Amino acid sequence: MKKEEDFDASLAGEGDPSDEVKSSWFKRMKKGILTSTKDKKDAPEGLWSKCPSCKYTCTVSELSENNFVCPKCEYHHRIGSDEYFEIIFDNDEHIELFANIRSKDFLHFVDLKPYDKRLEETYSKTGIHDSMTVAHGKVNGHDLVVACMDFEFIGGSLGSVMGEKISRGCDYCLEHNIPFMIINKSGGARMMESAFSLMQLAKTSGKLSQLSDAKIPYISLCTDPTFGGTTASFAMLGDVICGEPGALIGFAGPRVIKETIKKDLPEGFQRSEFLLEHGFLDFIVHRKELKEKLANLLLLFKS
Incomplete structure (x- = not known):
């Protein structure tokens, strides 16, 4: 006292x-x-969202209404397949394809925990069975098959299931003469599947060449992040290759490259704007304009 x-x-x-x-x-x-009081919000978890870029805080519902793009700085938050399908397809109406394919622990791989246990835990946490979902729907009345990655499932890693879904997606497009699109968001090959994962690079590239031979368009959208085996294969094989603003796209990460070459990297290195400037991308598309841009491309391909 x-x-x-x-x-x-x-x-x-x-x-x-x-x-x-x-x-x-x-x-x-x-x-x-x-402790900055303006950054500290006492609210139930999941109600508020803070932008990683500008630290602007808004409600999750406000962010959702803005297609998960920061209202202040236009930073594109990472989203999953459900959100992309809602943005792209008319009235969010689509049919999921190949939903019954599941990953298996072929090698009985163990790192910090067994691979099969990691798969079970990730499924129970996310509600999705693997890092890719394929769906068929319409974009302003035009048919499109979209294969979208989910980064929250083991970093969107490329495994045997993703390779199989892309392959079957190509077969489906060949059968029905429908354009194909992949939304890339991945850290690279899934190490827990070893050679089974690496085989998918050749497998998917071969299937996409069949689309090219049949003159069926393939669109590749690179979002943040697109790295490793995805960049080394199907992400860079599109008839049209586009990216979201500020997306990090490359093979190895900038820190690894800097430590290897012992030199400072150019400003904005591996960002989508840098890749556009150097000819790796055809254009950068804002998420709010994605559906309209796709509809225009599909109309152009038809004509």
């Missing part, structure tokens, strides 16, 4: 505060400096 009275008196300018009071006052002020 005495400490509190001394502290209040010192704030009012009455008397000379003791060293103990000064110390407690300094600690409070220091704590206030360390």
